[in-house]
Amino acid sequence: MSPSDVALLRDPGTPRATLDRPADYLHAEHTLRSWFLTTDHKRIALLYLASITGFFILGAIAAGLIRLALIVPNGQIFSNDTYNKIFTMHGVIMVWFFLIPSIPATFGNFLIPLMIGARDLAFPRLNLLSWYLFMAGALFTMLDLIIGGVDTGWTFYAPFSTTYSNSYVIPALIGVIIVGFSSILTGLNFIVTIHKMRAPGMGWFRMPIFVWTLYATSLIFLLGTPVITMALILLIMERAFHIGVFDPKLGGDPILFEHLFWFYSHPAVYIMVLPGMGVITELVAAFSQKSVFGYRFVAYASIGLASITFLVWGHHMFVNGQSQLASTVFSFLSFAVAVPSAVKVYNWTATIHKGSIRLDTPMLYAMGYIGLFVLGGLTGLFLATLAVDAHLHDTYFVVAHFHYIMVGGTMLAFLGGLHYWWPKFTGRLYPEAWGRVGAFLIFVGFNVTFFPQFILGYLGMPRRYHEYPPEFQILNIMSSAGSTILALGYFFPMSYLVWSLWFGKRAPNNPWNAKGLEWTTTSPPPAHNFDRTPIVDFEPYDYAIKAREVG
């Protein structure tokens, strides 16, 4: 028995010391320096993936504490202050440190150059700077949590945040401002890359929909983020130097903050949603082995959503002293958002129709996404209706609505995409059976957690309170019970994906038989993505089954 056979017997999963192929980006260099000072977009994507996973765990722990507090109606588990700090922590971390960077900064970074046939993003060093800014902002916010936390809610409404709150508001604001610059630079990098770095033959209408949606997202990064940066700077000015802008006592106007805040934060919803839509389009086409139905419409709908979303911020302020005329206009425009969203949903279902469907884990997530997104989207229309919103505003109905979009939508898209591109990222396959169990648990856990909240909100339970009438207890217990199933569900991919890094089967270059340039290179790709610059002479989603787009 030779020594190498002994090694095989002891640990069949350990790869041989010598590689049978040229070194890929993961193995090109091994030092810590080669990771933390890398300019390779693929490595930066993995840095982001590791950091946002950490923040997701923190945010999820906060969510668990919220659900724990709500098991009893009398609010005895935490003090009021602590409860306020916990839900603020949950919101701030999940919105700014998980959802907004999730798909753009990880998948976008990794895949945009691969999908358009470029060697890297246009500005690789700027890309690294974005990650460092992101971590610097995170550091401020984490420091804030350690020294005592912040209790304003993730929306930082003035004048509470500027005058009355006794918590550490300023470090949190600085953290969010810095993270904003990270998003701006990422968006700038993506826009320039998509405009200028496409491989020969890669016209605008040959780009995958994922790239289109990230282009739309980047536009929002560029146009929306500076406005909230300004709003938060004004908050700091007022809190620290009493330069009154929002507090009426100092000559300011509190509604002004809400306008400035939602001018960014409503489009921010689409920063979170659009990339998820891009991922779902890729998944649906690959697992139906069919070209995307109405490719151009889906592409235009992405840009359409990114445009209309800048005109609907007032629907957060229907009951906050905005004029009735403004409310009517904002209500109408909010209904208009449903049109491009529906275009996407119908096109996904039409793509699946008569495809050659495989229900692997990514497709399970995609199916879950479509259903939950429809539910989340339709309940959004309830909230866009002026009279109904007067009843539902600031209740658990709103909480349930946006969790159906953010978790049922974006989170499922993130997990679906993670499974779909995992072989490309790591060169390893994840265990399919475990993947399906995890997807199933997450879907069930999510619905048990959040569906009761629609009913709670309709019955009148306000958000952000931990004391409630005893008759709401049964629904709250259902919701908290669901959150444990959801947590168990998340535990599955976290464990088996890490396991697969060492013990997963080696992935072929194109395990899903999918189309697109990223599948033409090796898994994982070499440091420079392609051995030769690809020349694109094929249409996007060039699958054997074609969508029939006429009647």
Place this chain on the structure above:
Amino acid sequence: MADAATIVGIERAEQFATVEQQREAATLGMWCWLLTELLLFAGLFLCALILRLQHPASVTLATKHLKFWIGATNTVVLICSSLTMSTAIVASRLGWRRLMLRAMLTTAALGTLFLCFKAYEYATDYAEHMVPFIARPYALAADQPTRLFVDIYYITTGLHAVHLITGIAILLVLTWQASRPRFLERHQNRIEIYGLYWHFIDLIWIIVFPVLYVLNR
């Protein structure tokens, strides 16, 4: 010019296929950044304008306390600095290194002159009790809406000054880099891209000046 024979060009970074692609990408990148910056200021401009519609009399009262002639002089100073920056760009294209360096230093000097005028203006504001947010009586305390306008004046001009200070600092570093041999051969486009940023600072002031000082005077 003695050094007219200098080679002017760009060194290709490895992620780009051609120098032309690199040049276009860098320019587009700067335009995107400027778009972001414009939106950063846009909220403030909008606030000031809406305030003018809501409380025209109060705002006019506050405007009369702003120093029109300092604002006007500063406008001229910045336009001149844009001219010298353009000179630097043209000189860099032609490879006239010495003229380029001198034009860049002049630009930085004009920027500093602007800041001096601005500081003098703040000092007179202080002397006239026009600073509502410090522990000192405020001249227009009887007219509450003036306070928001004056606060927006300080924040807008302060933010512009921060941009100018950053701009001057970058410009001095760039001048130092450009004074070294072979700079124009490898990085000529840095001058062009920086020029865009400088013109942008100028442009912001050209919006600030009418919005705060001139309208309804």
